Amino acid sequence: MADILTPIQRHSCMSRIRGKDTKPEIRVRKGLHRRGFRFRLQDRRLPGRPDITLPKYGVAIMVNGCFWHGHKGCRYATKPRTNPEFWETKIERNRHRDEVTTAHLEALGWTVITVWECELRGKAAAEARIEALAEDIRKAGEMKLQQKRTRHISRTAAKKEREEMLQRQARLEEEIKRRFPIPLKIKTLSHDDN
Ligand SMILES: [Zn+2]
Structure with a gap:
């Protein structure tokens, strides 16, 4: 060449x-x-x-x-x-x-x-x-836009899932409290039971 x-x-x-x-x-x-x-x-x-x-x-x-x-x-x-x-x-x-x-x-x-x-x-x-x-x-x-959207969706989904889990937990605790009330005697005795 x-x-x-x-x-x-x-x-x-x-x-x-x-x-x-x-x-x-x-x-x-x-x-x-x-x-x-x-x-x-x-x-x-x-x-x-x-x-x-x-x-x-x-x-x-x-x-x-x-x-x-x-x-x-x-x-x-x-x-x-x-x-x-x-x-x-x-x-x-x-x-x-x-x-x-x-x-x-x-x-x-x-x-x-x-x-x-x-x-x-x-x-x-x-x-x-x-x-x-x-x-x-x-x-x-x-x-790039599509990837950004996907990331956003998955972040939103994760947040929602966590919120739902916390709500379920709160409901369960409510249910337990309701079904197994702490006797008044114990309640007055233990102060850090909250
Ligand atoms: Zn060339």
């Missing part, structure tokens, strides 16, 4: 790794904004500082360059001819970091969606990709 990048190109590419405001990222941001989504950029409080997060929907989006993030089977993820081992190690490390970040975010309840640079090449393709992304975001949002 051909080494398609000149050293200068590679340098500018390198300086942009996990950087802000890359062209593909801006494209995604504009597309989402146009569709009415509101989001956060590179939230430092989250593992791996995801490019775009939509807290309302519980979605984190990574916009990945194919070369730097080692997009598997992608024609744009070419291996440089010079120093192939060096690049391979570097890219492998990036890919590993992406996997770890994804696992962390998912453990925190985020839905992680990766958008690849190559999917945004050409206006029509980019539009289609962003439309599909918007659909996935909405779906994730619905799922």
